[in-house]
Amino acid sequence: MGNWGPPLRIARRTTRRALGRTLLVAALIGVPVMAASWIQVIDGATNPDGEALAGTVIGPADARLDVSPYKAFAPITNPPSLQGGDQPPATGAEDPVRDPATFDPRPLLPPGTQLARQLVEAGTVEIRGPQVNSSARVTTGDGQSPLTKGTYRLDSGRFPAKADEVAVTPSLAKYLGILDGDQVRAGSALVTTADQRFTVVGIARTWNEPNTRMLFAVPDAPLVKADPRTYARYLADLPSGADPAQLVEQLNSQGVTVLPRANIVNPPPDPYGGGGGQDAGGVAVVALVIGFGILEIVLLAGTAFAVGARRQTRELGLVTAAGGTPRDVRRIVLAQGLFAGIVGAGGGIALSLVVAFAGKSLWERMTATLFVSWQIPWLNLAVIALLGLLAGLAAAVIPAISAGRQAPLSALAGRFAVTAGKARIRRPALLLLAGGLVCAILGSGLIAAAFEEAKRTHTDQSYAATVTPTGPIALVLLGITSVVAALIWLLPGLIAKTAALAGVMPLSARLALRDAARHRHRTGPAAAAIMMAVAATAAMSFAIANMVAADAKGYRPNARHGDAVLNFATGDPNWPSYSESTVERTAGLLPTRHTWELGSVSLSTAKATYGYLPSLMTVAPPTTDGAYNNSLVVVDPAYIARFEGFGPKAAAELRAGKILVPQADQLKDGTAAVTEDSDPEGRKPFRHPAAFVGTPPDVGPLWMAALISKSAAEKLGNVAVFEAQYELTREPNKEELNAVVRLLGREEALTVERGYQSPARAWLIGLLSTAAVVTLLGVAISVSLSAAEGRADLATLAAIGAPPRRRRNLAAAQAWVLGQLGCVLGVGVGALYGYTAHAAFGSPHFAVPWREIVGIIVVVPLIAGLLAWVLTRSRLPMVSRID
Amino acid sequence: MTTTILDIRNLTRVHGSGEQAVHALRGVDLSVGSGELVAVMGPSGSGKSTLLTCAGGLDQPSGGEVIVDGNDLTTLSRNAVAALRRRRIGYVFQDFNLIPALTAAENVSLPLELDGMRARAARKYAEAALGEVAIPELADRFPDDMSGGQRQRVAIARAIVGERRLLLADEPTGALDSDTGEAVLQLLRDRCDQHGIAGVLVTHDARHAAWADRVVYLRDGVLVGQSGPLPEADVLLETH
Incomplete structure (x- = not known):
C-alpha cells in the first residue's frame, strides 16, 4: 500500500500552483458532469415520482376513484397502478346502467369520506378569437376543493367557482389578448362560437400540457356535452383508519375503480415486465455514447496531464532523488488527476444545481414543461460525480505511467525521454482496425438484410418496428469501438509518419509537423480527442441525413407541387364544410388558374352509422397483410390528365365512364368489383366496367385509389366532395393566405403543396456548433500547451532573427495540423457509423451530408488555425532561469 | 577506526554505443570511509558528476561495482536503490x-515520509535537521520565499535527515556567493566530523576542495591522481 501522504501533498499543492492547468482539466471534466447532472435535476423536477408524483396526480387525497357506467367490473387480476389499463366490465354487466356524471358514489364509501371531482379533460370548445375562431380544450373539475390542490398550477387569480366562470392557460389568455402583464385584465371574458359568455377569473395550467390552449371550468359548466359513457373521476379523502387498498375489491364489484395513493407513491411491479432490459440494442447504444463521451474527456484531460507531467519532470526527478520509487511518482500524477476530478465533478454538480435553480423560469418558458418539485436525484448525481472523478483519474493514468518510467538522471535534467519505439505503426493496432471494420460492415449488412426481409413481407411502413437485429447491432457497436480503439492506438505512430511530409512544407508547417511528431505523447491524445468530438458530430450529421432521406422517400405530397389544397373531410364538426360557394370564394382569394374537386361516392341506399356514410371501394385481392380494398375517388378527367405518363391514358378511360383500378389483378373481364366500405349488411360486391392503365400518381388522395369520373360516379350514387385543389399561377402571398384564413375561420384548412420540407435545422446547427467548439477547445488546449513547451525553440528562432509573426504562424500551423488530422479521422469514424446505421433509418441509399462534412474537414481546422493565430502572443514572455 | 561507506570498484559508464560511444568513466576506483570528506575535481566533461550520480544510484553504471554501506547498487532493483536513497x-x-x-520542513521530511514514517514524526526529524543547518525558523516557508543560501541549507538538511551514511554534493556552492558557499561547506564538514558520515564533494574550485580530507582528480573519465588534504581554507583564502 505504501505511503500516500507525500504524493497527495505534492499533488494538492501542485494543483494549486498550476491553477490554470488544473482549472482547464477541471472544466473539461466539470462541463460534461454539469450537463449530465443538469439533465438529471431537470428530469427529476419535471418528471417526479413518489409523493411528489402523487401530489400532482391526486393532490392530498387518499385515493382516486373512477365511476364507470357499468354495474360491476371483472375481478381484478393486477394491483391498480397509474399505468394500468381500463378494467373490463364483469360478465353479464357489459351494458351501461348509469350515467357516471350523475351517479353519487358516496353511499359506497366509508362514512365521512370527502369527495371532489378531479380536473379531467372533457372535450373541446370553439371559441371566438380576436381575428379567427379557434378551438380550446376544456378541463373540468372541482378546482376550488382542497383535494384537487396540487393537481394543477394556478398562476394568478382563482379557479372558477360558478358555471359561468373559467380559468384559462397563459397561451389561451395570450391568444384572447386578455393579459395585463401576467394577470388577466379585469372584466375579461371568453365567448364561444355558440355565443356563450364566460368570465375569465384566473390563469392556470396542467402539469403535463402547460402551453396548450385550454380552459378550466366547474363540472356543470355548459361548455361540453358530457358523453354518458365517460367515467367520472373523483378524489377521495377517507376518514382516518380507512385503508383505500381494502376498498379496491369492494368498489370494483360496484363498477368503480380505486387507485390508492400508496400505489402511486410505490407503484406495484409492472405485470407485463416493462422496462426490463428488452431494448438491449438501445441500452448498448446509450452505453457506447456515454463511454465515448467519457473517453473524449479522458483524452482531452489526458493531453493536459501529459504536458503537466512533462513540465513536472524535474520535480518528479527530485522525488526520485530523495528516494521516491516509480510508484511514488505515479501516485503524484494520479493524485493530481484525482484532485482535478474532485474539483471538476464537485464544481459540475454544484453548477448544475445553480443553473437548474436559476434557469427554472427560462426553461419552463422555452420547453413548455413545468417544474413540479425539486426532487434532486442524489444517487444519480453521485454516480455522475463518480464517473467524472474516474475520468480525471483515467486521464492521469498514461501520463503517470510515463512519468514513473523516467530515469532519475533524465528526470533531474528535465529531459522527458520518449522511446523511439512509440513512433511505429503497430501491427496489432492495424489488425484491430481491420477487424473492427469487418465487424461493422458485416453487422451493417445483416441489419440491412433484416430490414429488407421485413420490408418484403410487410406492405406498409410499419415494417421497421418489427425488426430487432440485436446481434448485428452488437456486432456493429463492437466494430465501431474496435475501430476507435485502434485509431487511438495508431495515432501517435500516424502523427510520426505524417511528419515525413514535413520536408516539402513551408517553414511553419514543417516545424508544426515535426513538433507534433516529437511531442506525440501529447498530440496523440489531443488529436484523438478531436477525432472523438468530430466523430460524434459527423455521426449525428450522417444519421440526420439518412433519416431525412428516409422521410423524403416516404413523403407523399397532397397535390401537385405548387397547388393549394382545401380539405373538408377531417371529421371535426368545427372544420369548414363543403359548399360550392366556399370553394369558389377561396378560389377568388387565391391566384387560381383552375379549381378541381375530389370526392367519394356512396350508394343512394347507403345508411349512415355514427354519422358516417359508407363510401364505395374497389375490391382488391388479399395480400399477406390482409385484404385492403381501394377507395373510389371521384376526379375530373382533366385533373388527372395533368399527371404526365399516367394522365392522358387515364383521362381517356375515365371519360369513357370506366373505373380506373390501381392494381391490374383487380380487373376481370373488363370489370372491377365494387363494394361499400365496411358494409354492415354484408352485401355482395357489384361489378362495373373498369380499366388499368398503371399505378396512380403517388399524390395524397390518389395513392392506391381507384378513380372514377363525376358523371360515372353520379350514376352509382351520391358524390361527396372531400377536397378542392387549386392550380395556382404563382405562390400565394401572406395577405392572400390571411384572407383565406379569415374566410374559412381555420388556419390549418388550406395548405399549399411545397414538397418535402426538411425538418428545422436549428438544432442540427446547434449540434454542429457544439462539436466545433469541442474540437476547437481540443485544438486550443493542445496548441497552447505545445506553445508553452516549445518556448525554447521559439526563443532560438527569435535569436536567429525570425520575426514575431513566425510564432503566430507556427501556432496556427500546429492548430491546423492537429485539427486536420482529428477532423479527417473523426469524419471517417462518423461515416462508418452513418454507413452501418443508414439501413436502420430506412434510408433508400447511404446519404452523405456533404455540406456538413466539408465544413468539418475544411472549415473547422482552418478556424482552429485562425483562432490560434489570433490568440497567440507574438512576443515571448521573459522566463526566470530557476523556478 | 573508519569503516568504508562508499566503495567504487572499476566503475565504467558508457553513453551510446558503437562509434558514437562516449566513455564518461573508465574503470574508476574510489573508497570513502565514515567521517571522511573526499573532493572530486577535474575539468568539465571529466566525469565528476557521472561518478556522483552512479554513487547515488541515480545512474546505472555500465560496469564495475558501487557498494554503499555494504550494498552493491548494481545488483539491486530500482526500488531497493530508491530505498537506499531514502535511508x-x-x-x-x-x-x-x-x-x-x-x-522547507516537508522537503526535508520527504525521504522519511516516502519511507513510511508518519508525517508528524518525520516533521520532528526535519525540524531537528533544519536546526542543525541553523534555519529552524524557515520550517514552514516555501522555497520560492527563500534566498539561495537558505534553499541550499534546506537541501543539506534533506540530505542529512535520518540516519544517512553517505552525503553526495554536486557543486553545492555553485549558485551561491562566496560567504554563503563557505558556510554551506562548513556544514558539510561538520556533518562528516560529528556524525561519521562519508562525504563526496564534486567541485572545480580548489578553495572548496580544501575543506576535504582528500582530493581525487578525474580527467576523461579516469582517476588520474589524488592528494592528501589541501591547505586549510582560511590559509587558502589568505594566500589567494
Whole structure:
C-alpha cells in the first residue's frame, strides 16, 4: 500500500500552483458532469415520482376513484397502478346502467369520506378569437376543493367557482389578448362560437400540457356535452383508519375503480415486465455514447496531464532523488488527476444545481414543461460525480505511467525521454482496425438484410418496428469501438509518419509537423480527442441525413407541387364544410388558374352509422397483410390528365365512364368489383366496367385509389366532395393566405403543396456548433500547451532573427495540423457509423451530408488555425532561469 | 577506526554505443570511509558528476561495482536503490533542487515520509535537521520565499535527515556567493566530523576542495591522481 501522504501533498499543492492547468482539466471534466447532472435535476423536477408524483396526480387525497357506467367490473387480476389499463366490465354487466356524471358514489364509501371531482379533460370548445375562431380544450373539475390542490398550477387569480366562470392557460389568455402583464385584465371574458359568455377569473395550467390552449371550468359548466359513457373521476379523502387498498375489491364489484395513493407513491411491479432490459440494442447504444463521451474527456484531460507531467519532470526527478520509487511518482500524477476530478465533478454538480435553480423560469418558458418539485436525484448525481472523478483519474493514468518510467538522471535534467519505439505503426493496432471494420460492415449488412426481409413481407411502413437485429447491432457497436480503439492506438505512430511530409512544407508547417511528431505523447491524445468530438458530430450529421432521406422517400405530397389544397373531410364538426360557394370564394382569394374537386361516392341506399356514410371501394385481392380494398375517388378527367405518363391514358378511360383500378389483378373481364366500405349488411360486391392503365400518381388522395369520373360516379350514387385543389399561377402571398384564413375561420384548412420540407435545422446547427467548439477547445488546449513547451525553440528562432509573426504562424500551423488530422479521422469514424446505421433509418441509399462534412474537414481546422493565430502572443514572455 | 561507506570498484559508464560511444568513466576506483570528506575535481566533461550520480544510484553504471554501506547498487532493483536513497544516501545539488510545492520542513521530511514514517514524526526529524543547518525558523516557508543560501541549507538538511551514511554534493556552492558557499561547506564538514558520515564533494574550485580530507582528480573519465588534504581554507583564502 505504501505511503500516500507525500504524493497527495505534492499533488494538492501542485494543483494549486498550476491553477490554470488544473482549472482547464477541471472544466473539461466539470462541463460534461454539469450537463449530465443538469439533465438529471431537470428530469427529476419535471418528471417526479413518489409523493411528489402523487401530489400532482391526486393532490392530498387518499385515493382516486373512477365511476364507470357499468354495474360491476371483472375481478381484478393486477394491483391498480397509474399505468394500468381500463378494467373490463364483469360478465353479464357489459351494458351501461348509469350515467357516471350523475351517479353519487358516496353511499359506497366509508362514512365521512370527502369527495371532489378531479380536473379531467372533457372535450373541446370553439371559441371566438380576436381575428379567427379557434378551438380550446376544456378541463373540468372541482378546482376550488382542497383535494384537487396540487393537481394543477394556478398562476394568478382563482379557479372558477360558478358555471359561468373559467380559468384559462397563459397561451389561451395570450391568444384572447386578455393579459395585463401576467394577470388577466379585469372584466375579461371568453365567448364561444355558440355565443356563450364566460368570465375569465384566473390563469392556470396542467402539469403535463402547460402551453396548450385550454380552459378550466366547474363540472356543470355548459361548455361540453358530457358523453354518458365517460367515467367520472373523483378524489377521495377517507376518514382516518380507512385503508383505500381494502376498498379496491369492494368498489370494483360496484363498477368503480380505486387507485390508492400508496400505489402511486410505490407503484406495484409492472405485470407485463416493462422496462426490463428488452431494448438491449438501445441500452448498448446509450452505453457506447456515454463511454465515448467519457473517453473524449479522458483524452482531452489526458493531453493536459501529459504536458503537466512533462513540465513536472524535474520535480518528479527530485522525488526520485530523495528516494521516491516509480510508484511514488505515479501516485503524484494520479493524485493530481484525482484532485482535478474532485474539483471538476464537485464544481459540475454544484453548477448544475445553480443553473437548474436559476434557469427554472427560462426553461419552463422555452420547453413548455413545468417544474413540479425539486426532487434532486442524489444517487444519480453521485454516480455522475463518480464517473467524472474516474475520468480525471483515467486521464492521469498514461501520463503517470510515463512519468514513473523516467530515469532519475533524465528526470533531474528535465529531459522527458520518449522511446523511439512509440513512433511505429503497430501491427496489432492495424489488425484491430481491420477487424473492427469487418465487424461493422458485416453487422451493417445483416441489419440491412433484416430490414429488407421485413420490408418484403410487410406492405406498409410499419415494417421497421418489427425488426430487432440485436446481434448485428452488437456486432456493429463492437466494430465501431474496435475501430476507435485502434485509431487511438495508431495515432501517435500516424502523427510520426505524417511528419515525413514535413520536408516539402513551408517553414511553419514543417516545424508544426515535426513538433507534433516529437511531442506525440501529447498530440496523440489531443488529436484523438478531436477525432472523438468530430466523430460524434459527423455521426449525428450522417444519421440526420439518412433519416431525412428516409422521410423524403416516404413523403407523399397532397397535390401537385405548387397547388393549394382545401380539405373538408377531417371529421371535426368545427372544420369548414363543403359548399360550392366556399370553394369558389377561396378560389377568388387565391391566384387560381383552375379549381378541381375530389370526392367519394356512396350508394343512394347507403345508411349512415355514427354519422358516417359508407363510401364505395374497389375490391382488391388479399395480400399477406390482409385484404385492403381501394377507395373510389371521384376526379375530373382533366385533373388527372395533368399527371404526365399516367394522365392522358387515364383521362381517356375515365371519360369513357370506366373505373380506373390501381392494381391490374383487380380487373376481370373488363370489370372491377365494387363494394361499400365496411358494409354492415354484408352485401355482395357489384361489378362495373373498369380499366388499368398503371399505378396512380403517388399524390395524397390518389395513392392506391381507384378513380372514377363525376358523371360515372353520379350514376352509382351520391358524390361527396372531400377536397378542392387549386392550380395556382404563382405562390400565394401572406395577405392572400390571411384572407383565406379569415374566410374559412381555420388556419390549418388550406395548405399549399411545397414538397418535402426538411425538418428545422436549428438544432442540427446547434449540434454542429457544439462539436466545433469541442474540437476547437481540443485544438486550443493542445496548441497552447505545445506553445508553452516549445518556448525554447521559439526563443532560438527569435535569436536567429525570425520575426514575431513566425510564432503566430507556427501556432496556427500546429492548430491546423492537429485539427486536420482529428477532423479527417473523426469524419471517417462518423461515416462508418452513418454507413452501418443508414439501413436502420430506412434510408433508400447511404446519404452523405456533404455540406456538413466539408465544413468539418475544411472549415473547422482552418478556424482552429485562425483562432490560434489570433490568440497567440507574438512576443515571448521573459522566463526566470530557476523556478 | 573508519569503516568504508562508499566503495567504487572499476566503475565504467558508457553513453551510446558503437562509434558514437562516449566513455564518461573508465574503470574508476574510489573508497570513502565514515567521517571522511573526499573532493572530486577535474575539468568539465571529466566525469565528476557521472561518478556522483552512479554513487547515488541515480545512474546505472555500465560496469564495475558501487557498494554503499555494504550494498552493491548494481545488483539491486530500482526500488531497493530508491530505498537506499531514502535511508542511507543524501544528495545536494548545485541548483538547490527543492520541490516548490512543499515547505522547507516537508522537503526535508520527504525521504522519511516516502519511507513510511508518519508525517508528524518525520516533521520532528526535519525540524531537528533544519536546526542543525541553523534555519529552524524557515520550517514552514516555501522555497520560492527563500534566498539561495537558505534553499541550499534546506537541501543539506534533506540530505542529512535520518540516519544517512553517505552525503553526495554536486557543486553545492555553485549558485551561491562566496560567504554563503563557505558556510554551506562548513556544514558539510561538520556533518562528516560529528556524525561519521562519508562525504563526496564534486567541485572545480580548489578553495572548496580544501575543506576535504582528500582530493581525487578525474580527467576523461579516469582517476588520474589524488592528494592528501589541501591547505586549510582560511590559509587558502589568505594566500589567494
